[in-house]
C-alpha cells in the first residue's frame with residue numbers, strides 16, 4: 001500500500017471512529033471516501049463489511065471512477081455511489097451513515113424534507129431565514145448505478161446531502177472535515193424535524 005493511500009486511510013479511520021461513537025455506523029453500516037485525484041478520478045474508500053468504529057489506516061481501498069478496486073482489498077459495496085457523488089458535485093469527501101432520524105424522516109416525507117427558519121441552515125451554506133431548503137429523498141436500490149441516477153436527478157445543489165429511503169444519509173463536502181460538518185448539521189436538522197412532529 002502506498003504512503004498516500006495509507007495516509008488517507010488514517011484520516012478515514014479517524015472520521016469513521018467519530019461517526020461510530022455517535023451511533024451512526026452501527027454493526028458494519030456506513031462508509032467513507034476521500035478523493036485522491038480528479039483526472040483520472042481516484043478515491044480512497046473504506047473496506048467492505050468492517051466495523052467502522054475499529055478501522056485502521058490499512059482498511060482502505062483505492063478505487064476508480066466506477067468504484068472498482070485499483071489497489072487494496074474489497075472496497076465498500078457503495079464505492080461506485082461515492083465516486084458518482086464526487087464526480088457530480090466536485091466534493092473532495094463523501095460520508096454515508098445509517099442514522100435513525102434519516103430513515104424515519106425519509107418515511108414521513110418521501111417527496112423531500114423541507115427546512116426553514118433555522119440558524120443551523122447556515123451550516124450547509126444557506127440563509128437562516130426566509131428560504132425553504134429541501135433535502136431530497138431517493139428510493140433505495142442495491143444497484144449503485146440506479147442509485148446514482150436517482151441521486152443525480154433529485155440532487156438539490158443548495159443541499160450537500162441526500163436521504164436514501166429505508167437506508168440512511170449521504171453527505172459530502174470539500175474535504176473530510178467539511179463533509180463531517182455537513183453530516184452533523186443535516187443529522188441535527190433531521191433529528192429536530194423528527195422530534196417536533
Ligand SMILES: CSC[C@@H](O)[C@@H](O)C(=O)COP(=O)(O)O
Pocket residue numbers: 027028029030031046047048049050075076077078096098
Ligand atoms: C448493515 S451494512 C449495510 C450495507 O449494505 C451498506 O448499506 C453499508 O452501509 C455498509 O457497506 P460496506 O460494504 O461495509 O461499506
Ligand SMILES: [Zn+2]
Pocket residue numbers: 029030078096098167168
Ligand atoms: Zn449503507
